[in-house]
Amino acid sequence: MISIQxxxxxxxxxxxxxxxxxxxxxGEQWLLLGESGSGKTTLLHVLTGxxxxxxxxxxxxxTSIYNLSSKKLDQFRGRNIGIIFQKPHLIKSLTIFENLAxxxxxxxxxxxxxxxxEVLESLAIADKKKAYSNELSQGQLQRVSIARAVINKPALxxxxxxxxxxxxxxxxxxxxxxxQQSGLNQATLIVATHDxxxxxxxxxxxxxx
Amino acid sequence: MSxxxxxxxxxxxxxxxxxxxxxxxxxxxxxxxxxxxxSTQIEEKLNNNSxxxxxxxxxxxxxxxxxxxxxxxxxxxxxxxxxxxxxxxSHNPFVKRATPLALGxxxxxxxxxxxxxxxxxxxxxxxxxxxFWFKDLETTIGVNVAIEQNLRVGDTxxxxxxxxxxxxxxxxxxxxxxxxxxxxHNVTDNLILTxxxxxxxxxxxxxxxxxxxxxxxxxxxxxxxxxxxxxxSPMSVAMFPRMVxxxxxxxxxxxxxxxxxxFSLIGVGVDTLQWFAVLIxxxxxxxxxxxxxxSLKERNYDLAIMRTLGASRTKLFIIVILEGLLxxxxxxxxxxxxxxxxxxxxxxxxxxxxxxxxxxxxxxxxLYLLLAGLGIGIFASALPALQAYRSNISKILxxx
Numbered sequence: 001m002i003s004i005q006x007x008x009x010x011x012x013x014x015x016x017x018x019x020x021x022x023x024x025x026x027g028e029q030w031l032l033l034g035e036s037g038s039g040k041t042t043l044l045h046v047l048t049g050x051x052x053x054x055x056x057x058x059x060x061x062x063t064s065i066y067n068l069s070s071k072k073l074d075q076f077r078g079r080n081i082g083i084i085f086q087k088p089h090l091i092k093s094l095t096i097f098e099n100l101a102x103x104x105x106x107x108x109x110x111x112x113x114x115x116x117x118e119v120l121e122s123l124a125i126a127d128k129k130k131a132y133s134n135e136l137s138q139g140q141l142q143r144v145s146i147a148r149a150v151i152n153k154p155a156l157x158x159x160x161x162x163x164x165x166x167x168x169x170x171x172x173x174x175x176x177x178x179x180q181q182s183g184l185n186q187a188t189l190i191v192a193t194h195d196x197x198x199x200x201x202x203x204x205x206x207x208x209x
Numbered sequence: 210m211s212x213x214x215x216x217x218x219x220x221x222x223x224x225x226x227x228x229x230x231x232x233x234x235x236x237x238x239x240x241x242x243x244x245x246x247x248s249t250q251i252e253e254k255l256n257n258n259s260x261x262x263x264x265x266x267x268x269x270x271x272x273x274x275x276x277x278x279x280x281x282x283x284x285x286x287x288x289x290x291x292x293x294x295x296x297x298x299s300h301n302p303f304v305k306r307a308t309p310l311a312l313g314x315x316x317x318x319x320x321x322x323x324x325x326x327x328x329x330x331x332x333x334x335x336x337x338x339x340x341f342w343f344k345d346l347e348t349t350i351g352v353n354v355a356i357e358q359n360l361r362v363g364d365t366x367x368x369x370x371x372x373x374x375x376x377x378x379x380x381x382x383x384x385x386x387x388x389x390x391x392x393x394h395n396v397t398d399n400l401i402l403t404x405x406x407x408x409x410x411x412x413x414x415x416x417x418x419x420x421x422x423x424x425x426x427x428x429x430x431x432x433x434x435x436x437x438x439x440x441x442s443p444m445s446v447a448m449f450p451r452m453v454x455x456x457x458x459x460x461x462x463x464x465x466x467x468x469x470x471x472f473s474l475i476g477v478g479v480d481t482l483q484w485f486a487v488l489i490x491x492x493x494x495x496x497x498x499x500x501x502x503x504s505l506k507e508r509n510y511d512l513a514i515m516r517t518l519g520a521s522r523t524k525l526f527i528i529v530i531l532e533g534l535l536x537x538x539x540x541x542x543x544x545x546x547x548x549x550x551x552x553x554x555x556x557x558x559x560x561x562x563x564x565x566x567x568x569x570x571x572x573x574x575x576l577y578l579l580l581a582g583l584g585i586g587i588f589a590s591a592l593p594a595l596q597a598y599r600s601n602i603s604k605i606l607x608x609x
Contacts, residue, residue, distance in 0.1 A: 077519055
């Protein structure tokens with residue numbers, strides 16, 4: 001269960017943005033809808049524990065994440081939250097396999113080759129295991145970034161504009177993969193976007209004004 | 210996956226700039242290693258060869274030249290001194306032991322030294338096989354001479370005039386090897402020792418032909434090259450050299466003083482090179498810094514992602530510091546190896562075997578070079594690492 005309560009954030013010198021309270025039950029799939037500049041990224045960062053809000057509380061599975069120390073919070077994020085960015089952003093100097101192993105080791109989990117294999121297979125990129133990111137296509141890279149996000153079986157899977165730079169066909173397929181993976185890993189899914197194409201796939205929506 | 214592996218892979222994702230940095234550091238360290246090794250070895254050799262000799266007395270000329278020729282057997286002698294005056298000095302109460310030297314001939318570039326039994330006690334020589342020279346034209350040879358010239362006890366050879374390899378061979382007199390010395394690890398390993406009379410004998414006919422004034426067989430008019438003096442008491446230091454220098458045809462030179470002078474002469478060059486090497490190291494440090502700093506700018510998104518994957522600030526700090534350390538330590542090690550290799554190469558091309566340098570000797574000061582490399586690595590990567598530590602990942606991720 002994930003909840004935010006009376007969260008307000010104020011950047012230096014700009015008016016405060018306040019977010020309405022939000023309760024997400026385990027396994028739900030949510031759409032976070034808002035135009036750019038509406039505070040969408042801010043809310044995502046608050047949710048993922050990389051931006052401490054000026055006020056308010058964020059609870060993930062009964063843990064008030066901003067009461068954790070910086071180091072504990074990093075580790076908590078590594079284990080419980082998987083993030084998919086608009087661009088894949090893999091570590092270029094490492095192979096696909098190593099990128100996933102890196103996610104395991106940063107979360108202080110033992111390296112689990114079978115898990116890596118399993119996730120790569122479920123995303124149909126197991127044959128690219130030993131490749132470097134510059135050898136893969138954009139679509140393949142996006143799959144790897146999904147793989148990296150789900151590798152540690154996170155409770156929460158967050159995707160930030162995963163489809164905005166893709167064409168209709170790829171957007172649909174990425175969306176399907178996200179929903180499939182969140183189901184497969186029993187993760188709560190939040191997709192933040194201003195992309196109207198995505199809208200129909202979700203029944204629950206959190207709207208930013 | 211360990212931070213070390215992450216840093217390592219990150220470095221080698223840009224092999225060119227990594228190699229450039231390693232090369233710069235290796236170059237600087239290489240020069241420093243070379244200087245360090247060469248000066249230690251030279252100093253050691255100088256001290257080793259002159260440790261029991263307080264003073265050298267020879268013909269007037271350059272004192273440094275006198276030391277070089279009579280102790281290190283490198284330069285040409287300053288000339289000859291009358292045996293009569295030398296004998297007077299030998300019996301002086303200040304003198305504990307005076308060892309006469311008569312130079313002038315060589316065998317394939319190896320110097321033939323005419324001397325007496327004082328030389329044996331002066332250098333504490335020991336025989337490996339055969340015996341010490343005794344009669345005229347008998348020789349005892351250093352261990353290196355035996356190996357390099359392939360001489361054994363019982364072999365004979367002809368000496369040649371001069372101190373370097375010449376064709377002017379004394380065909381009339383044949384030297385005979387009667388003994389080989391144990392390794393002494395000083396200049397005597399590279400000498401052929403015989404008695405003074407043999408050297409005189411070599412030059413008699415020539416001398417009589419070239420120079421009618423020189424009389425044969427007349428002991429009082431004989432000449433030798435120099436005397437190696439050991440003092441009886443420390444008091445002699447003050448008195449004896451002055452006394453010698455007042456004798457018209459002689460001069461005295463102190464090995465300790467001349468070695469110091471020699472070092473101060475070479476020192477200017479060594480200092481310059483040293484500063485040059487330090488400058489290169491400094492440039493290398495800046496290059497490593499710029500490299501890390503720039504790559505950090507490109508990679509701050511990568512590092513932010515690492516944070517989102519669960520890496521702590523400290524871990525990022527370590528990863529960046531390790532990159533700097535890996536570069537500089539690799540550079541230092543390569544540099545030390547290069548230094549040794551170059552010195553070995555120089556040693557191989559050196560003609561005078563007396564002062565041969567070796568790259569196979571390691572000294573403890575090299576550890577300091579390694580420490581210096583570590584220091585430079587930390588110095589160059591501290592700021593980028595701190596930046597990685599402090600970076601606001603929310604801001605970095607939002608920018609995209």
